[in-house]
Amino acid sequence: xxxxxxxxxxxxxxxxxxxxxxxxxxxxxxxxxxxxxxxxxxxxxxxxxxxxxxxxxxxxxxxxxxxxxxxxxxxxxxxxxxxxxxxxxxxxxxxxxxxxxxxxxxxxxxxxxxxxxxxxxxxxxxxxxxxxxxxxxxxxxxxxxxxxxxxxxxxxxxxxxxxxxxxxxxxxxxxxxxxxxxxxxxxxxxxxxxxxxxxxxxxxxxxxxxxxxxxxxxxxxxxxxxxxxxxxxx
Amino acid sequence: xxxxxxxxxxxxxxxxxxxxxxxxxxxxxxxxxxxxxxxxxxxxxxxxxxxxxxxxxxxxxxxxxxxxxxxxxxxxxxxxxxxxxxxxxxxxxxxxxxxxxxxxxxxxxxxxxxxxxxxxxxxxxxxxxxxxxxxxxxxxxxxxxxxxxxxxxxxxxxxxxxxxxxxxxxxxxxxxxxxxxxxxxxxxxxxxxxxxxxxxxxxxxxxxxxxxxxxxxxxxxxxxxxxxxxxxxxxxxxxxxxxxxxxxxxxxxxxxxxxxxxxxxxxxxxxxxxxxxxxxxxxxxxxxxxxxxxxxxxxxxxxxxxxxxxxxxxxxxxxxxxxxxxxxxxxxxxxxxxxxxxxxxxxxxxxxxxxxxxxxxxxxxxxxxxxxxxxxxxxxxxxxxxxxxxxxxxxxxxxxxxxxxxxxxxx
Numbered sequence: 270x271x272x273x274x275x276x277x278x279x280x281x282x283x284x285x286x287x288x289x290x291x292x293x294x295x296x297x298x299x300x301x302x303x304x305x306x307x308x309x310x311x312x313x314x315x316x317x318x319x320x321x322x323x324x325x326x327x328x329x330x331x332x333x334x335x336x337x338x339x340x341x342x343x344x345x346x347x348x349x350x351x352x353x354x355x356x357x358x359x360x361x362x363x364x365x366x367x368x369x370x371x372x373x374x375x376x377x378x379x380x381x382x383x384x385x386x387x388x389x390x391x392x393x394x395x396x397x398x399x400x401x402x403x404x405x406x407x408x409x410x411x412x413x414x415x416x417x418x419x420x421x422x423x424x425x426x427x428x429x430x431x432x433x434x435x436x437x438x439x440x441x442x443x444x445x446x447x448x449x450x451x452x453x454x455x456x457x458x459x460x461x462x463x464x465x466x467x468x469x470x471x472x473x474x475x476x477x478x479x480x481x482x483x484x485x486x487x488x489x490x491x492x493x494x495x496x497x498x499x500x501x502x503x
Numbered sequence: 504x505x506x507x508x509x510x511x512x513x514x515x516x517x518x519x520x521x522x523x524x525x526x527x528x529x530x531x532x533x534x535x536x537x538x539x540x541x542x543x544x545x546x547x548x549x550x551x552x553x554x555x556x557x558x559x560x561x562x563x564x565x566x567x568x569x570x571x572x573x574x575x576x577x578x579x580x581x582x583x584x585x586x587x588x589x590x591x592x593x594x595x596x597x598x599x600x601x602x603x604x605x606x607x608x609x610x611x612x613x614x615x616x617x618x619x620x621x622x623x624x625x626x627x628x629x630x631x632x633x634x635x636x637x638x639x640x641x642x643x644x645x646x647x648x649x650x651x652x653x654x655x656x657x658x659x660x661x662x663x664x665x666x667x668x669x670x671x672x673x674x675x676x677x678x679x680x681x682x683x684x685x686x687x688x689x690x691x692x693x694x695x696x697x698x699x700x701x702x703x704x705x706x707x708x709x710x711x712x713x714x715x716x717x718x719x720x721x722x723x724x725x726x727x728x729x730x731x732x733x734x735x736x737x738x739x740x741x742x743x744x745x746x747x748x749x750x751x752x753x754x755x756x757x758x759x760x761x762x763x764x765x766x767x768x769x770x771x772x773x774x775x776x777x778x779x780x781x782x783x784x785x786x787x788x789x790x791x792x793x794x795x796x797x798x799x800x801x802x803x804x805x806x807x808x809x810x811x812x813x814x815x816x817x818x819x820x821x822x823x824x825x826x827x828x829x830x831x832x833x834x835x836x837x838x839x840x841x842x843x844x845x846x847x848x849x850x851x852x853x854x855x856x857x858x859x860x861x862x863x864x865x866x867x868x869x870x871x872x873x874x875x876x877x878x879x880x881x882x883x884x885x886x887x888x889x890x891x892x893x894x895x896x897x898x899x900x901x902x903x904x905x906x907x908x909x910x911x912x913x914x
Contacts, residue, residue: 314910323827323907344831350906351829362824362909366519376828378512407522423828435910 270462271297271320271431276329278315278485289315291485293329297464297478299430302457304476305466312485313466314435320464321354321433322346334430351379355424355461357453359436361416363408363423369395370404373423380427394422398452414445421452425461432456434465438472450475516842526810527846530803534850534886537803539857542882543865544792546874551785557722559607560675560711562644563774565598566742567752568606573735575765580733581660583763588636590762591739591755596747599641602731603740604634605715607774608781612715617674617703617726618696619682625699628681629721630674631714634661634730635740640673642742643712648676649691650707657729668697669729673707677723703728717781748773803886804893811839811897815904822901823908832902839898840891847890851883858882 276293279286289312297303307313318324319331322338331338334353341349356362363372370391377387395401398418400411408416417437424432434453438446450472457463457477467473479490520527571587573580584602591600605612613634616627633639637653650673659669672695679690687708694702712725743751752771760768815822822835830838862874 318907318910321827323910324905344833347826347829347831347834347906350827356827356909358824358909360820362820362827364519364821364824366522367515368518371515371518374515375825378515379829379831379834427829 270299270301270334271295271464272330272332273320274330274332276319276326276331278312278319278324278327288485290319290326290487293487295480295487297462299462300457300460301478302454302463302476303465303478303480304473305464305480305482306468306470306473306490307482311482313482316482316487317433317435317464317466321356322350347379351376351427353430355427355429355432357417357420357424357432357434357437359439361408361413361420361440363416363419365408368405368407369400369411369419369422372408372419373426376423376427390426390428391422394426395419397425398422412445413441414448417441417445417449418452421449421456425456430462432461432463434463434467436466436468438467438469446472511841512838513841513845516838517845520842520845523814526814527849530806530810531846531850531853533803533806534847534890535853535857537799538851538854538882538886539861540799541796541886542854542858542874542879543861544796545882546862546878547871548789548792549878550872551782551789554717555782555785557713558711559713559774559778560643560645560709561607561713561774562742563778565745565748566642566644566740567748567771567773568603568738568740569756569759569768569772570770571737571739571759571766571768573766578735578765580735580737581731583766584731584733584737587739587759587762588638590758591741592638594751594755594758596744596751597755598742598744599638600739600741601635601639601642603639603642603738604730604732605631606738606740606777607631607633607713607715607725608717609715609777610717610781614714615697615726617678617682618699619693621696621700621702623699627696627699628678629724630678631716631725633712633725633727634732635727636729636731639727639740640709642740644742645712646710647673648708648710649688650705652707653727653729659730660733661730663732663734666698668701668703670702670704671706671729672697672703673709673727674705675709675712675723675725677711677721678726679705679708681721681724717785800886800889804889807843807890807893808897811843811894812900814842815839815897815901819904819908822904823906823910826904826906827909835904836895836898836902839901840894843890843894843898844887847887850890851886854886855879855883 273293273295276290278290279288305313305316319326364375373391373395374387377390392401395404398421400415400418438449441449453463454475465476473479477493481488481490588600588602591597613632614629615632617630618625618627636658637655640647640652653671657669657671674690676687679687682695683689690705691708692705694704697703711723714722714725716722741755756768756771825835858879859874865871866873
């Protein structure tokens with residue numbers, strides 16, 4: 270599903286190179302629920318961005334669904350994000366000027382789906398997160414937990430094979446966080462692969478695999494799937 | 504069609520705009536104001552340009568005139584005039600010369616009313632009056648399209664203060680049409696009345712000869728009368744062979760000045776210069792109007808750039824999120840261009856109404872012609888293009904925002 274082979278990322282500012290990721294080796298299988306933890310500044314977000322095609326690596330090979338990402342141009346990466354990847358952000362990243370229906374509609378329009386199909390998906394996924402009755406509300410009229418549920422509905426509406434969650438519970442209270450986490454577990458059980466960055470060890474422990482990033486290096490802490498082997502560095 | 508509109512996100516853009524109305528409304532009003540002023544200013548420029556492009560009927564490139572002012576006492580003006588005209592005719596390169604009472608487009612001249620019937624209470628058709636001799640038509644370079652030229656025997660002297668008019672006239676086609684229900688041919692041979700009661704027969708029709716006043720709505724209506732002014736001030740109108748005007752202007756001035764020390768020759772002026780001076784105000788007005796149009800358009804353009812840049816800076820993370828959700832660079836660029844198009848549409852609809860309203864007021868107040876719908880359409884299209892050009896740079900900047908802004912960028 271996802272293979273990273275010697276992926277590195279460095280940023281150069283004022284002639285000083287900062288190595289955010291160093292020679293990452295990782296393989297994620299379809300249906301995995303992978304949590305990514307690590308201290309602040311360890312490279313978690315960079316790792317997530319590269320995995321989600323939000324930025325490109327400096328070197329190495331990244332295969333997503335068997336496709337070499339390095340061979341895709343910007344349009345190709347946009348298309349792949351839209352068709353195969355769903356995003357859940359810490360700050361929800363809902364568009365404040367659009368109501369819930371329109372927010373969920375955004376990626377579907379980029380997909381080029383017809384109106385009827387889009388409506389069907391939007392209603393289904395808003396219903397799935399328990400917000401079908403509030404589809405005409407603006408994000409500002411919802412609680413944080415509800416907004417994150419809308420973001421999840423938006424991510425699921427495109428039927429992604431791969432869901433990337435960046436601190437999805439970071440801005441939620443513990444009750445809301447549990448609720449969102451349960452939702453993510455349900456989504457994973459339904460077959461969607463999830464890669465989740467979190468600071469919360471208890472949430473990370475609920476994933477089937479735990480990856481730890483420190484100083485740009487990846488190591489695997491646990492793997493509940495006995496048949497999987499992850500190549501990593503200590 | 505609806506599917507296409509849906510894919511273009513027009514509904515989403517519109518709904519988002521409705522939640523941030525103020526900036527968009529201000530730009531729409533600016534576009535409306537620009538269109539209102541621009542269309543009417545262009546229309547006024549067009550009217551002036553059309554006026555400036557009207558042919559005077561004269562051979563302008565080869566004609567000039569001068570003033571002859573006599574100061575000597577006991578002077579035989581009639582003999583001196585004939586001698587002057589004779590000397591000028593004999594100058595190599597001169598085609599024709601006539602004494603004339605007024606100069607077309609110069610701003611000063613004579614006017615009278617012509618009536619088809621005699622009577623004090625009848626309203627005549629206004630016309631400029633040019634007093635010329637039998638060389639008048641050739642000297643002016645006007646085209647006789649019907650009837651015949653004056654004979655030397657037709658020419659009579661007109662003393663200062665006289666109100667007597669000769670029995671013949673040659674009139675312009677426009678004057679003939681004004682007097683004879685649009686059919687100029689009917690005018691030839693007809694007797695009309697000048698100064699209420701004096702009969703004058705139309706013996707010839709010339710194609711065109713403009714009056715001295717370019718702003719007069721009857722500028723194309725002129726009449727030639729076979730008269731020579733007997734006085735101490737006169738003007739000679741001279742036509743030269745093609746290309747010899749500038750060479751002959753000082754030659755004739757010197758020749759006349761040297762031939763008689765009892766008068767002053769002055770104001771030697773080409774018809775081209777007279778035309779240029781006549782339309783100087785038009786030119787200046789057009790330049791001012793053009794400047795206003797350019798400045799207004801630039802202000803509108805910069806306003807659009809400013810609003811778009813502000814909007815993009817405010818929505819950096821939102822744009823990054825859209826990119827993360829699958830928007831291509833082109834789709835982001837298209838979003839901002841369509842957003843501008845919607846704002847511009849609102850602006851041009853308001854502006855079109857404003858332009859028509861202003862034009863109605865101008866027509867009622869200044870007797871201008873109604874605005875051409877084609878010009879309005881051109882103005883609308885031009886401003887939509889200006890809007891799209893202005894927003895293209897900010898839209899390009901937006902399209903370059905990295906999708907990683909969704910996780911790292913500003914809120």
